Amino acid sequence: MENIISMKNVSFIRGNQVILKDISWEVKGKEQWVILGLNGSGKTSILNIVTGYQYPTKGEVSVLGHTFGKTNLPELRKQIGFVSSSLDDRFNQTLRLETVEDIVISGKFASIGLYENVTNEDREQAEQLMTFLRIDYLKGKTYDTLSQGEKRKVLIGRALMAKPQLLILDEPSIGLDILAREDMLSLMKEIITHQQCHVLYVTHYIEEIIEEMTHVLLLKEGQIVAAGQKEKVLTDECLSETFQLAMKVHWENNRPWASIHKNMDWTKFAKAESK
Numbered sequence: 017m018e019n020i021i022s023m024k025n026v027s028f029i030r031g032n033q034v035i036l037k038d039i040s041w042e043v044k045g046k047e048q049w050v051i052l053g054l055n056g057s058g059k060t061s062i063l064n065i066v067t068g069y070q071y072p073t074k075g076e077v078s079v080l081g082h083t084f085g086k087t088n089l090p091e092l093r094k095q096i097g098f099v100s101s102s103l104d105d106r107f108n109q110t111l112r113l114e115t116v117e118d119i120v121i122s123g124k125f126a127s128i129g130l131y132e133n134v135t136n137e138d139r140e141q142a143e144q145l146m147t148f149l150r151i152d153y154l155k156g157k158t159y160d161t162l163s164q165g166e167k168r169k170v171l172i173g174r175a176l177m178a179k180p181q182l183l184i185l186d187e188p189s190i191g192l193d194i195l196a197r198e199d200m201l202s203l204m205k206e207i208i209t210h211q212q213c214h215v216l217y218v219t220h221y222i223e224e225i226i227e228e229m230t231h232v233l234l235l236k237e238g239q240i241v242a243a244g245q246k247e248k249v250l251t252d253e254c255l256s257e258t259f260q261l262a263m264k265v266h267w268e269n270n271r272p273w274a275s276i277h278k279n280m281d282w283t284k285f286a287k288a289e290s291k
């Protein structure tokens with residue numbers, strides 16, 4: 017099986033700012049990756065490059081066997097599912113009054129809103145997905161009436177409707193309480209096990225790295241701090257470097273958890289932020 021994602025010496029520069037610097041990264045067949053990094057470290061820029069919405073200034077990129085520069089990006093995008101809270105904001109404005117099942121079905125046509133001819137098979141597939149995501153009780157409800165956790169699951173259902181080979185979840189736990197977050201993580205486990213798609217998961221919180229996620233990319237100021245098997249990458253040293261805090265990692269129930277083990281001088285932090 018060819019690589020799912022391959023980046024060779026990728027840099028992304030806008031104006032005077034080097035946003036990504038010399039990123040070389042490969043995601044192979046059975047690997048499920050998490051990207052971690054502080055605000056502004058370049059996570060979204062990497063996702064924009066993977067989905068072909070930003071073009072790197074230097075370097076080579078291929079995704080699902082498509083080499084950028086030689087491929088039809090809209091075709092590639094059909095094989096990539098994308099869920100982010102910015103999509104949530106967009107849907108809050110445009111799809112408030114659409115029903116949950118229509119939003120899920122619209123994923124097949126990559127449209128916001130449902131304008132195409134929907135077949136019985138499409139409706140059946142959407143129903144199966146809603147059962148799989150434990151949201152069949154939402155049938156008939158409009159998007160504006162849902163809780164954050166329910167909305168997130170509807171957006172995941174919409175992304176899965178197109179049977180993507182790669183599912184990108186960009187900070188899917190934003191705004192969720194601890195119970196809704198664990199529910200979402202248990203669905204991730206089900207998706208990895210049963211939907212046969214690769215998951216690329218972006219988060220700020222290492223405890224969201226469930227057992228099924230195998231690899232981690234740590235980013236700091238647009239550069240890779242470490243990338244590889246999670247047990248090798250999630251060390252006290254690498255995390256402290258990535259998050260610029262003295263951190264300790266411990267593992268519980270096959271999940272990593274972080275604690276902060278020294279007091280920070282926050283006055284320095286405030287000065288650095290105001291630069």
Ligand SMILES: Nc1ncnc2c1ncn2[C@@H]1O[C@H](COP(=O)(O)OP(=O)(O)OP(=O)(O)O)[C@@H](O)[C@H]1O
Binds near residue numbers: 055
């Ligand atoms: N198209 C662009 N033009 C100019 N600057 C950009 C562009 N895209 C990103 N940046 C800048 O690059 C840096 C990295 O941004 P990016 O959104 O990739 O970070 P992030 O790790 O996703 O952050 P967050 O966790 O806050 O979402 C930021 O300083 C951002 O302002």
